[in-house]
Amino acid sequence: MALIPHLKLYNSLTRSVEPFVPADAGRITFYSCGPTVYDDAHIGNFRSFLAADVLKRFLQSPLCQLEGTGPGPRTVVHVMNITDVGHMTEDDVADGGGEDKMALAGRRIAEAKKSGKIPANVQIDATDPYAVAGFYAQRFLEDARQLGLLVAIEAQKDASLMPRASAFVPGMVVVIERLIARGNAYVAGSTGQRAVYFSVQSFAGYGKLSGNTLDKLREGEGGRVNAADQAGKRHPADFLLWKEDPRHIMKWESPWGWGYPGWHIECSVMSVWRAAIGRTDTPIGESLPALEQAWGALTSFTKPGSQALIDLHSGGEDNAFPHHECEIAQSCCAFNQTPAGGVFARSWFHARHLFVEGEKMSKSRGNFFTPRDLFAQGHEPAALRLELIRAHYRTNANFTMQGLADSARMVERWRKIASATTPGTTAPKARAQDVLTAFADAMHDDLNVAKAIGAVNAWLNTIATPSADDAEAIRLIDQVLGVLERPRLASQGTELAEYAPGTEPHPAIEGRLQARKAARAAKDFKASDTIRDELAALGYAIKDTPSGRVEVSRKK
RNA sequence: GGCCGCGUGCCAGAGUGGUCUAAUGGGGCGGAUUGCAAAUCCGUUUAUCGUCGGUUCGAAUCCGACCGCGGCCUCCA
Numbered sequence: 091m092a093l094i095p096h097l098k099l100y101n102s103l104t105r106s107v108e109p110f111v112p113a114d115a116g117r118i119t120f121y122s123c124g125p126t127v128y129d130d131a132h133i134g135n136f137r138s139f140l141a142a143d144v145l146k147r148f149l150q151s152p153l154c155q156l157e158g159t160g161p162g163p164r165t166v167v168h169v170m171n172i173t174d175v176g177h178m179t180e181d182d183v184a185d186g187g188g189e190d191k192m193a194l195a196g197r198r199i200a201e202a203k204k205s206g207k208i209p210a211n212v213q214i215d216a217t218d219p220y221a222v223a224g225f226y227a228q229r230f231l232e233d234a235r236q237l238g239l240l241v242a243i244e245a246q247k248d249a250s251l252m253p254r255a256s257a258f259v260p261g262m263v264v265v266i267e268r269l270i271a272r273g274n275a276y277v278a279g280s281t282g283q284r285a286v287y288f289s290v291q292s293f294a295g296y297g298k299l300s301g302n303t304l305d306k307l308r309e310g311e312g313g314r315v316n317a318a319d320q321a322g323k324r325h326p327a328d329f330l331l332w333k334e335d336p337r338h339i340m341k342w343e344s345p346w347g348w349g350y351p352g353w354h355i356e357c358s359v360m361s362v363w364r365a366a367i368g369r370t371d372t373p374i375g376e377s378l379p380a381l382e383q384a385w386g387a388l389t390s391f392t393k394p395g396s397q398a399l400i401d402l403h404s405g406g407e408d409n410a411f412p413h414h415e416c417e418i419a420q421s422c423c424a425f426n427q428t429p430a431g432g433v434f435a436r437s438w439f440h441a442r443h444l445f446v447e448g449e450k451m452s453k454s455r456g457n458f459f460t461p462r463d464l465f466a467q468g469h470e471p472a473a474l475r476l477e478l479i480r481a482h483y484r485t486n487a488n489f490t491m492q493g494l495a496d497s498a499r500m501v502e503r504w505r506k507i508a509s510a511t512t513p514g515t516t517a518p519k520a521r522a523q524d525v526l527t528a529f530a531d532a533m534h535d536d537l538n539v540a541k542a543i544g545a546v547n548a549w550l551n552t553i554a555t556p557s558a559d560d561a562e563a564i565r566l567i568d569q570v571l572g573v574l575e576r577p578r579l580a581s582q583g584t585e586l587a588e589y590a591p592g593t594e595p596h597p598a599i600e601g602r603l604q605a606r607k608a609a610r611a612a613k614d615f616k617a618s619d620t621i622r623d624e625l626a627a628l629g630y631a632i633k634d635t636p637s638g639r640v641e642v643s644r645k646k
Numbered sequence: 647g648g649c650c651g652c653g654u655g656c657c658a659g660a661g662u663g664g665u666c667u668a669a670u671g672g673g674g675c676g677g678a679u680u681g682c683a684a685a686u687c688c689g690u691u692u693a694u695c696g697u698c699g700g701u702u703c704g705a706a707u708c709c710g711a712c713c714g715c716g717g718c719c720u721c722c723a
Contacts, residue, residue: 105650123723131723138723191721301649302719353721406723407651413722441723442651443716450716480671481659486652486716493658496672502686503671532660540660544670551670615681622683633684641684 096157097148097534100484102410102438103299107536110437112401115159117167118149121361121435122241123405123413124170124252127226128195130460133478133489134451135406136237138441139170140475141483142404143239145439145537147570153530168241168251169364171357172230174223175255175350176340190339192219199225219340220256227254233461236471237478238572250364255356259342262351262359264388265424266331266344274423275331277346278322284346286332291325293419294430299438300411329416331355354416358434359388361417362425366399367391396422396431403435407442414438441483447490464494465579468592468644472576473498479539479571495646500547501573507556507564508574514559522563525549529567539571583639590643593630603632603640 099110112118122142125131131139146168148154155161176192200216202208215221231252234242245252266286269275274292278285290296290304297303304327330352332344341348367387393399399421405414422432443450446457464474477497481487514522525545532542546567553560568574579591586603589595602621609617625632626645633641 125723126721135723141723300718306648306719404723407717408722411718412720443723445716484651485659488658490658492672496658500671538660540658541669544660547670610681613681619682631684634680635685643684 095534096155098536099145099437099439100536101436102440103433103435108437109157110402111157112436113398115156115162115164117165118402119365119400120146120149120166120168120402120404121357121365121400122168122170122403123357123409124172125230126173126191127223127230128176128191129198129226130462131230131233132451133446133459133461133464133474134444136233136239136461137444137478137487137489138404138406138483139234139239140237140478141441141537142168142170142439143241143572144479144483144539144570145402145404146240147572148533148537151566151570153526153533153566153570155530155534167365167368168244169361170241170252171360172227172252172254173353173356174220174227175259175353175356176219190219192222193339195219195226196222223254223256229462236465236576237461237475238471238576240572253360253364255351255360256340258356258359258363259351261363261385261388262355263332263342263344264385265355265359265420266351268389268424269331269420272423274419274429276324279334281347282334282336284332284334284349285322285330286346286352287323287328288331288352288416288420288423289324290327290329290419293423295422295432296327296415296419298415298433299418300415302411302415329354329412331420354413355420357413357417358421358424361403362391362399362421363388366393366425391425393426396426396428396433398433398436399425400435402437402439404439404441407440410438410440439483442486444478445486445488448488451489459489466592468579468590469494470498470501470576470579470591472501472573472578475576476501476571476573480543482540483537500543503550504546504564504568504574507550507553508561508568510556510558510561512555512557514557514562518557518559521549521552522559526563526566529570533570542567543571585639587632587640587642588635590641592644593642599625599628599630599642603642606640 097110098107100107120142122139124139125135146166149156149166150162150164152161152163154164156164174192176190196216196219199208199214199222203210203212203216212225214225231242231245235246241251266275269288270277270286273289275286275288278287297306304325331354332346332349332351334344334347334349335341336348338350341350403414403417418432418434421434422429426432445451446459449457451457451459461471461474465471473494474497477489477494478487480497528545528549529542532538532545535541546564564574581591582589582594584595584600586600586607587595602625606618606621609615609621622632625642629645631643631645633643635641
């Protein structure tokens with residue numbers, strides 16, 4: 091195996107795998123485009139969040155080496171936004187208007203309560219967009235923590251790591267004003283229906299990330315661009331920074347009247363505020379006044395030349411255009427001394443989309459899973475995490491129930507090693523060192539998690555009795571993979587049986603188990619097997635244990 | 647129409663010029679164990695790498711054409 095001495099990552103900006111070299115290896119700045127909280131995040135969303143999480147973990151691991159610097163320690167300032175501003179919903183009015191997504195989500199919540207999908211005791215005002223966003227944001231954080239998303243766990247202590255767009259609108263206004271002052275944005279329309287647009291022609295680098303340079307963008311193709319909305323623009327690709335709309339469900343005050351921000355600007359503001367400028371002493375909480383200092387910093391912060399503002403920026407592959415392209419334009423024009431040639435982030439990290447059972451995931455196909463659905467069925471968070479990270483982040487991985495089961499078994503196997511306490515000897519120490527090297531080599535190679543896992547399993551096959559050294563090695567590995575540290579779902583026990591997650595004690599089951607116990611005691615195996623078949627028909631699998639109690643789980 | 651990516655066994659998924667006669671996990675098969683199962687453990691099995699052509703001493707790996715799938719160009723992880 092070729093020795094790869096430092097981390098190389100695929101950079102979407104340059105379309106090549108290159109050494110990852112942060113501006114300051116002691117403090118790496120990383121921004122991830124987070125969820126829009128108008129619905130529960132699905133496993134596809136989590137796959138890309140988790141890919142970013144593995145990257146963050148590896149950067150912080152002692153196993154990771156970066157070109158030109160020592161082994162660490164390194165801190166990764168990882169920021170992930172929560173988009174709780176509704177924005178538009180209709181395709182044909184992509185720059186504004188349409189039904190607010192939060193309003194739509196509110197209606198959906200009302201329907202879900204009616205149909206019993208959401209417990210009726212959940213107190214939530216479906217007509218209040220902030221309440222709706224808060225509801226889904228909370229659920230997102232729960233799922234994220236279950237899956238070991240470090241940024242969500244860290245945000246419990248420092249909420250500024252997961253800023254919410256709705257709290258940053260004044261900051262966005264500051265940045266939009268800056269863009270207007272620097273000649274990169276302009277106000278169109280008359281009072282009452284003003285709009286502020288970013289002028290794509292004012293930024294020479296537009297199109298560098300996606301390849302969609304201005305000469306290649308098609309104008310108004312397919313009748314999707316609303317002529318009225320286009321009228322005020324200087325160039326068809328100019329995008330919205332602010333839309334005046336005093337009647338919109340979510341609105342804020344601005345120099346351009348009451349309205350709402352465009353959907354690209356929040357990421358420029360929050361990433362620079364938290365990662366590039368650094369934290370303020372006031373973690374963001376509920377109170378807006380505490381943030382005023384930060385708005386001040388946004389007014390004056392300037393990066394020399396065309397230097398990158400942050401080290402890393404991640405998102406799903408669909409984010410590359412237009413979202414990230416627009417972020418680059420806005421951020422460089424607002425904060426770089428010389429915007430032309432600016433790239434915003436040194437390296438752009440995009441995860442490809444997840445497929446489900448070989449098909450594109452979509453609600454209409456009914457193959458749309460959320461982590462909480464799967465947890466409710468008894469699937470362990472550790473298994474789901476492993477299943478979502480085990481394929482290379484730049485392939486269209488295929489999520490299958492079979493794969494999830496595979497992952498669950500792998501987790502169990504690894505757990506045995508991790509819990510070993512037998513004292514180590516020279517041999518295990520060398521053996522453990524070998525796997526750490528192989529694991530690190532694979533991870534250095536553009537986060538080849540599949541290969542890294544292969545190395546771990548091959549190593550496992552050589553272990554007859556795991557030692558404490560082996561346990562230590564797998565713990566170090568798991569700091570990167572984040573699988574074994576996941577808490578297990580709770581099972582419920584009765585006198586007769588242990589009910590696995592996803593099942594619960596029920597008189598009908600208990601009765602059958604009691605009858606089966608009696609039959610077995612009488613050595614009437616025919617009767618006991620019949621009962622097992624009955625339970626199987628009901629969807630339960632049972633397993634006898636040495637203690638005499640029966641493990642009940644969902645039939646696979 | 648433009649730009650971009652992918653196509654490896656029954657499944658998932660590594661491998662991007664030479665022990666690849668293709669890693670690893672699952673499945674299958676055989677055995678241990680079990681009243682029987684399940685789980686676990688041990689052993690074993692399965693691919694010539696979408697198709698065709700080219701480059702090379704040598705290709706899954708590079709080049710070309712074709713077929714198939716997908717992404718972006720429009721909200722979307």
